[in-house]
Amino acid sequence: MTEYEAVIGLEVHGQLNTRTKMFCGCSTAFGAPPNTHVCPVCLGMPGALPVPNRRAIELAVRVGRALDCELFATSQFARKNYFYPDLAKGYQISQFELPLNGKGELTVELDGSPLAIGITRIHLEEDAAKNMHGVGGETLVDFNRAGVPLMEVVSEPDLRTAAQAEAYLKKLREVFLFCGANDGNLEEGSFRCDANVSIRPVGQARFGTRVELKNINSFRFVRLAIEFEIARQTALIAAGGEVVQETRTYSDARNETISMRGKEEAHDYRYFPDPDLPPLVLPEEMLARVTVPEQADAIRARFVASGLSSGAAMVLTSHPAFARYTDTVIAAGANAKTAANFIQAEVLRHARTDGLEATFPVPAERVAELLALVADGTINGKIAKDVFSQMVTSRRPPAAIIEEQGLAQVTDRGAIAQVVDQVLSDNPSQVAKYREGKTNLLGFFVGQVMKATQGQANPKVVNELLRERL
Amino acid sequence: MTISLEETQHIATLARIALDDDELVTMQRELSAIIEIMADLRELDLDGVPATLHATITSCGLREDQPRASLPRREALAGAPRTRDFGFAVPKVMDK
Amino acid sequence: MNRRNGLQTPSEGTARTRRYLDRIARHDGELNAFLHVDGEGALAPAAPGPLSGWVVAVKDNICTRGQKTTCGSNMLANFVSPYDAHVVTRLRANGATLIGKTNLDEFAMGSSGENSAFGATRNPHDLARVPGGSSSGSAAAVAAGLCDAALGSDTGGSVRQPAAFCGVTGIKPTHGRVSRYGLVAFASSLDQIGTLARDVRSAATLLTAISGHDPRDATSASRAVDDFAPQGVRGLRIGVLKGDLEREGNDERVVAGIQRAAKALEAEGATLVDVALPSAAHAVSAYYLIAPCEASSNLARFDGIRYGARASAADLRATYEETRARGFGPEVKRRIMLGTYALSSGYYDAYYLRAQKLRTLIRRDYESAFASCDVILGPTAPAPAFSLGERTDDPLSMYLADIYTLPASLAGLPAISTPCGFTEDGLPLAAQFVAPAFEERLAISAAAAIERSLGPFDVAPRYADGLPRSLSAGAA
Known part of the structure; x- marks a missing residue:
């Protein structure tokens, strides 16, 4: 039986x-409400002209560098011509023959081993408007999204399984995020994926007829759609059929891919260089300035080297803002491991991410202050959690909360000795048992002392005094 | 070199211009005549000659990522033949 | 004599504007130079500035906020732009009075003014003849003294050729010199806004006012604007396009005019050298590919969805096709079709790409020519204004009217057309000067020299009565 590969x-x-x-x-x-973020340019009004956004170019250069792409100092915008109501000018401005970035590579880790996926190109283009279905069978067009800057990253046909495709997408999203270039939001459509899938007998060099899968809005669905499509095409060919070149979409309700409406006509986009936009020559100053921010893999390695578990390093690099937060706390003097534990256990519970931004309940500097107060013995770890809760609600500095509520540990040996003596005299039978050898009762005595001091006695001193007296 | 009627119709479809039968024949004739006089261009030896897109401006102007006021929605929609619920209304389209 | 630009008092300005409005009311019925006259706006006080008191008309493919901008097309018959073109903003800021919008070949596609959906414009020197195009209304309005000066747009000669036919001066600046923001695009890599006036200095003054970098146009040159006022030509080397003069099909009166202009320049101290542009022979082919290709895409936005006229039809596809079938006139359709064809799959390399390569050869020709001269002199058009209707059935003969203006357009170079005499029956003859990129002043100076020597060339005789005097410093 013939073996097939995708x-x-x-x-x-x-x-x-x-x-x-x-x-x-x-x-x-x-x-925003429909058609409120529009102007003569993005509405394609007569006489309006496009001028490229420098920042968009810089971000795409950054991603290109992160993916080791060949960077073209001169690229060219081109027009892709077709009529559609979501296209204001009757063409989309994209890049065709001369993209901003050429060949590059992205390495993903799959089942513990690295897999390098080739990048064909990265080019700049503008988004289309949004067609909304109106009542009475009309379509209503909202141009707010028309002209939003996009980068299109095209991979080489190097992927062979749905799992590889999913791993590639997740890794690419991470690169986008850590470049600060894209918020990776699949639901709102700011990160969109189309997949070209074909099947061929193992060993055959020529590609099979490909099917394009469009409009898939989650990683899981990408995997399921590709899996379904591979199975569908394999079954079709194995049964002696032929794959039709077409565009299909994925229905999660039915877990299958569905053919989209057949093409009315063969597309002929009549690409040509946009005469409103001379060659895009990257300024030297931009090339010198645009650098790739530290990527997640490097940050993870650094965290592990400073003593974090690989699990903690993973959690704290799941969003670039988490990593920045952790770095800030550590930079302010906190022990890396302590900081990591505290952030994971306390801070992230209250953190909210919104695209590339994240909001934290308490600034990193304040958490560093709090951890410093634990380190110098002013409070203990348990009190620290209470103080943090109050910092979340009151937004006040930890020292002020501790001061105000008298939460500082009692380290005065005389004062603690008094309580210790009182506890021992109140519990003569336990003292006797301890002295008979039940030394695990030490915890009981510590608990009693802490209870009597509302947890503020320095546990180290309590232990010392108890041992002296028992 | 001439353009066939079928080709003329295909071009009209790409350009989204309805042509009736008479117009199609006239257009075919005129386009063919124009293409004919451009034969000189096909015969030139242009190997190795770079293309000129812009004769005098060699690099694209850029803008900073600074927001500018959008049009008031009333003005954005003012010239549209048909609007509804603040959208530009068109006959129903299928999803791409 | 007023030696400065502008006027002494605002009331002088209003009186002047009224006189032009009266002239338009009296004469434009027969000329059809204006599509809209903004009497109210023109009489409102203008800002003080170097163009104070200047009454300027604007070609109707240049956007004016709150006023119609029709492009001479049924497609935009009721279109009102929500914004002002950059040049309109500049005119207002310089104190000019904008009196109205002028007729044109639909979307600036034409060489006779006959392709307007709102009727042809007539030549003020002979009402049976065309004024040239596509800036037909601007040239006619200036020639008939219906305004001091006008803006036009020049893609392949659309300022220079009508200026030549109407006996006025027309300047097409270097591509990138004047912002195209708000100029409804025909062929973006060729389109430039230019100026028309009855004397060289006025056309130059108006050009100074509208030139300069505009961040809203990515093809706008970020160069300082020179003072375009003409200077002497002593020592200037004038390259004469001998080949163009000897070309078969030239009207001999045009050739005689150029020879007269060359002699006048020599008399003013310039030297003459022979130059040639061998690749320019293919300019018509290159131009009539590049411009339609760009136009086919530039005019795709006219789909009746966001603005403009829409034909109602059963479905979306038919709506597009009917809207564009009814909205565009025959010449516009022809060029959209030609461009769509030339860009379509399989033809791009054979047509568009080859045309762009030819452009390189023409540029190189100019570079060689400018090694031995400062300015190139030749005819603007092969013949004086032709009769209305004479070429409407023959698009190819119409295209050939542009033969001498196209090379400078393809090379993006500044060029000026200025009168150099009249035929026995009173039709204007013109000379064209082409200068290196951003050297507008050289062409302007040469034009001013022949104006000094052979001019003045004033309003068309039929409209001489009651013309307000020129405000341009040093004008006749």
């Missing part, structure tokens, strides 16, 4: 993290 190539569209659109000064903010 050949998968992915095209990812990532919205570039800019304040304004690719070619005009309209806001890119998501969720």
